[in-house]
Amino acid sequence: MRSEVNMNSQDPPDVSVREEEKKAVKLIPIYIMGKRYEVPEGLTIMKAMEYAGYKFIRGCGCRGGTCGACGTVYRKPGDYKLQVALACQKTVEPGMYLAQIPFFPVNRARYDFAKLSGAPEEIFRLYPELFRCVACNACTKACPQGIEVMDAISALKQGNISEAAQLSFDCIQCGLCTSRCFGELAQYHMFQVARRIYGGKIVARAKHLEEMVRAIDEGKFDDILEELKKKGEKELKQLYESREIEPVGSGEDWVPKDKAYLLV
Amino acid sequence: MRLAYYPGCTLKTRARSLEEPALASMEVLGFKLEEVRRWNCCGGVYSLADDDLIHHVAPVRNLIRVKKSGNDNLVTLCSFCFNTLKRANLLMKENVEKRDTINRFIEEDVEYKGEVEVLHLLEVLRDKVGWKDLARQVRFPLKELKAAPYYGCTLVRPRQVAIDRSESPLILHEFLKSIGAIPVDFSESTRCCGSYQILHDRSFILDCSADIVSSARDAGAEILVITCPLCEYNLCQGQKDLAQRRSDFIQMPVVYFTQLLALSLALNPKVCHFELNSCSPESLLREKNLLRQDAIGG
Numbered sequence: 001m002r003s004e005v006n007m008n009s010q011d012p013p014d015v016s017v018r019e020e021e022k023k024a025v026k027l028i029p030i031y032i033m034g035k036r037y038e039v040p041e042g043l044t045i046m047k048a049m050e051y052a053g054y055k056f057i058r059g060c061g062c063r064g065g066t067c068g069a070c071g072t073v074y075r076k077p078g079d080y081k082l083q084v085a086l087a088c089q090k091t092v093e094p095g096m097y098l099a100q101i102p103f104f105p106v107n108r109a110r111y112d113f114a115k116l117s118g119a120p121e122e123i124f125r126l127y128p129e130l131f132r133c134v135a136c137n138a139c140t141k142a143c144p145q146g147i148e149v150m151d152a153i154s155a156l157k158q159g160n161i162s163e164a165a166q167l168s169f170d171c172i173q174c175g176l177c178t179s180r181c182f183g184e185l186a187q188y189h190m191f192q193v194a195r196r197i198y199g200g201k202i203v204a205r206a207k208h209l210e211e212m213v214r215a216i217d218e219g220k221f222d223d224i225l226e227e228l229k230k231k232g233e234k235e236l237k238q239l240y241e242s243r244e245i246e247p248v249g250s251g252e253d254w255v256p257k258d259k260a261y262l263l264v
Numbered sequence: 265m266r267l268a269y270y271p272g273c274t275l276k277t278r279a280r281s282l283e284e285p286a287l288a289s290m291e292v293l294g295f296k297l298e299e300v301r302r303w304n305c306c307g308g309v310y311s312l313a314d315d316d317l318i319h320h321v322a323p324v325r326n327l328i329r330v331k332k333s334g335n336d337n338l339v340t341l342c343s344f345c346f347n348t349l350k351r352a353n354l355l356m357k358e359n360v361e362k363r364d365t366i367n368r369f370i371e372e373d374v375e376y377k378g379e380v381e382v383l384h385l386l387e388v389l390r391d392k393v394g395w396k397d398l399a400r401q402v403r404f405p406l407k408e409l410k411a412a413p414y415y416g417c418t419l420v421r422p423r424q425v426a427i428d429r430s431e432s433p434l435i436l437h438e439f440l441k442s443i444g445a446i447p448v449d450f451s452e453s454t455r456c457c458g459s460y461q462i463l464h465d466r467s468f469i470l471d472c473s474a475d476i477v478s479s480a481r482d483a484g485a486e487i488l489v490i491t492c493p494l495c496e497y498n499l500c501q502g503q504k505d506l507a508q509r510r511s512d513f514i515q516m517p518v519v520y521f522t523q524l525l526a527l528s529l530a531l532n533p534k535v536c537h538f539e540l541n542s543c544s545p546e547s548l549l550r551e552k553n554l555l556r557q558d559a560i561g562g
Contacts, residue, residue, distance in 0.1 A: 120277060135304040135322035137371070154304040159277040 028094040045072055045087035045098060059102030065089045068172035071101045071144070073179075084144050084176050104175040106186040111193070118201035120159030127190050130156060132183035139177035139187055145170045149177045149187055156190060164191060165198030211263055221261065267388065268335035269297035270326060272345035273305055279342070279493035281537035285526035286341055286385060288535045293393055293401060297339055300330055306345040309460065310352065317366055323352035327380045328372045337381050339388055341522070343492035347418035350382040350425040384419060386435050386491070386521070387427050395442045403530035405444025406554055411524070412485035413437050413447050414476065415454045416495045430454075436489065439521060443528035450483035452476045457498040466505070473502025477516050487545055488518045496520070500542030517545035532559045 027038040032049060039048040046060060061067030070087035077095040087100065109126040116122050124130060130153065139149035147170055155163035168191035177187045215221075228236070244256045255262065275283040290297050303326050311319035326349065330338045340346040356363045357378030367375055389398060413436035420426045420433050428435040433454065437447040455476055458469035476499065480488055490496055496518055503515045523536040523545075533555045538546050549555050 131305075131308075133305065133322075134307070134318050135325050136318065136369075137325070141371075148302070150304065151302050154302070157305050158273045 028092060030092050030095070031097045033099060034097070039092055041092070043092055045074075045085065045090050045092055045096075046070055048092045049087070049098075049100075059100055060088070063088045066172055068174035069102060071174040071176045071179075072098060073101055073176070074098045084142050086144050086172075086174065089144075101176060101179050104179050106175065106178045106184070106189065108186060108189045109193075113196060113200065116197060116201070118161070118197045120156070120161060123156060123161070123190065123193055123197075126193065127186065129183060129185055130190060133157070133185060134183060136182070138180040138182070139185075142176045142180040144174060144176060145172060147171060152191060152194075153185065153187060156194060161194050161197050162202055164194040165202075168195065171195075208263070215263055224261070265294065265392070266296045266298055267337055267339045268300050268330050268333065269339045269341075270300055270303055270306070270330075270345060270349065272340070272342040274493040275342055278540065279496070279520075281540040282341060282491075282493060282496075282520045282522055285520070285531065285536045286522035288531050289522065289525045289529050290385075290388075292529045292531065293398070295388070295392070300326070300333060300335075300338070302329060306342075306348045307352070308348065309344065310348045317362060317369075320352045320355060320362075320366055321370055323349045324356060324366055324376065325370055325372065327353055327356070327378075327382075328370065328374050328376045330380045331376060332372070332374055335380065337383055339383050339385055341385050343384070343416060343418040344494055346382065346384045346427075347425060351422075353378045353380065353382050354424060384427050384491075386419070386439060389439060389442075389525075390435060395438050398439075399442040399444075402443050402528045404528055404554070404556055404559070406440075406524060406528055407444055407552075409445040409524075409549075409552055409554065410448050410484055410486045411440050411445045411489045411519075412450050412480035412483065412487065413440055413453055414480070414488050414490050414495065414499075416490070416492055417454070417456045417459070419491060420454060436491070436521065440489065440524075443524060445524065448480065448483050448485040450480045450485060452479035455479075457492075457495040458502070459494060459498070462498055462501070469498050469502045470505055470509075473499050474506055474513075477503060481514075481516060485516070486548060488516055488543075489521050489524065490518055491521055496542065503543055515543055517541075517548050518543040519545040527554055527556075527559075530556070530559045 025040040025042070028041050029036055029038055030048060031037070032052060032054070037048075037052040039051050043051060046056070046063065050056070059069055061069035065086055065088060068086075072085050072087045072090070073082055074085065075082050075097045076093065077097075107127075107129070111122075111126055133150070133153050135150060135154070137150045139153070140147070140151070143149050148167055152164045152167035155167060171188055171191050173188045173192065175188055178185065181187065231239070244258065246254055246256075271283055287297055305322055306326065307319055307322040310323075327338070338349065340349060355378075356366065356376055363377065389395075415433055415436060420428060420430045423430045426433070431454075437449070440447040452475055456472065457476065458472040462469050477488070488499065490499070499518050503513075506513045507515055518541065523538070526535055527533065527549070538544060546555065
């Protein structure tokens with residue numbers, strides 16, 4: 001997924017430029033791995049670190065709050081509480097002590113999904129450490145997505161895979177829950193199995209999806225794809241720009257003019 | 265009457281045969297057992313190490329959530345959950361220092377002092393329904409069923425949390441009488457089934473099962489009546505192993521008290537989930553004409 005951050009500070013920016021910036025924006029102090037830096041107010045933690053000279057080779061993914069690569073633990077002065085955030089989402093606050101946790105070396109079970117029946121006991125066998133949970137709730141407090149992590153773990157222990165899948169739906173696999181768990185549970189990997197089982201073996205399968213897959217297998221789109229492959233960049237762009245777009249607010253019965261590729 | 269209810273993890277998987285007949289029966293008796301929201305594992309066993317507070321966090325968190333939901337009572341069904349929750353509650357009531365440490369760590373915005381009363385379903389039947397009232401509502405008395413009330417440990421020990429006297433308890437006897445069965449007293453009725461020793465000493469479990477079953481049989485019982493999923497597991501696994509090793513060993517059916525309750529109240533036998541019983545009581549019950557087709561929805 002992601003591993004190290006390049007922690008080597010580069011040369012500080014030209015002093016005269018910094019003086020200019022100081023006038024333009026307010027600088028606030030933050031601490032990266034214990035070292036003080038002054039960074040412009042309003043930056044995200046990730047941008048502030050880059051401003052301070054850090055270069056992210058890994059430990060940085062989508063920059064949009066969905067990939068889970070930039071888990072961050074921080075503390076503010078005068079408070080013993082550790083807090084969590086995604087570095088690409090949270091803006092810096094004065095005095096923040098920051099530490100990046102881009103990767104956590106937790107156990108990840110291997111399994112053949114096709115061979116799973118969907119019985120809860122299979123998850124128990126893959127992750128027996130599930131039962132080391134003592135309900136301390138540290139995982140829930142560590143979740144930057146606000147997931148009730150401990151409740152989802154409880155649901156798994158109760159064999160309620162659907163509940164675990166639904167409670168953990170917003171999980172982005174950042175691993176901060178695991179980093180705080182003294183039972184050494186791999187919550188986010190367990191939830192992934194639960195969601196896969198839920199989606200693949202518990203909920204009713206959508207008929208239209210099966211029909212579409214069949215149509216693809218039967219080659220309904222082969223010719224047009226081959227045709228598209230032959231086109232040049234300019235032509236493709238043109239086609240893309242002139243494509244028919246569903247108007248905002250159109251009803252369920254809206255259909256495009258070209259119905260050649262619809263399944264009716 | 266509505267009562268907050270704590271199921272426990274096993275009751276949602278292997279021991280649905282304990283839970284479902286209980287919920288259906290209580291409904292017939294006019295009680296709605298409402299599952300508490302967001303419950304977690306009870307902790308599995310009450311930790312006895314004096315400085316091991318972390319293992320009290322799970323049961324106490326459950327109790328706090330019950331308190332927060334505005335309930336004074338919590339009904340349990342699994343004997344082990346009952347024991348773990350009630351003892352953790354006692355700790356929170358009586359030990360101020362440990363209570364403070366646990367409350368500070370748990371961070372549920374509530375100062376918990378053991379206010380919730382932990383009950384076992386048998387206590388509800390005795391104290392809130394009453395044996396006489398229960399007997400009056402029985403539609404299919406379990407006539408001539410010679411049933412051995414097996415208490416095991418956790419409902420009656422230690423004394424501070426016991427639902428009846430620890431020596432020679434009678435609550436299950438009285439329950440069986442109320443539903444029309446014949447309680448058969450036997451010497452091993454409060455003997456431990458071996459509990460979690462099953463994890464590392466199987467032969468010990470076999471010894472326990474052999475003693476318990478032969479004691480019940482010698483006293484004239486046909487069936488063991490139990491309250492705990494771990495007792496069910498040990499007594500049934502134990503009996504199966506014994507039957508393989510000793511050709512003269514005859515297995516005794518094992519049934520949850522809630523399954524008999526449901527039958528006596530004329531509920532459909534399907535609600536009992538007999539398919540989950542490892543030592544099935546079905547043929548014995550059928551022989552005695554206790555799996556009746558004229559049951560509600562039967």
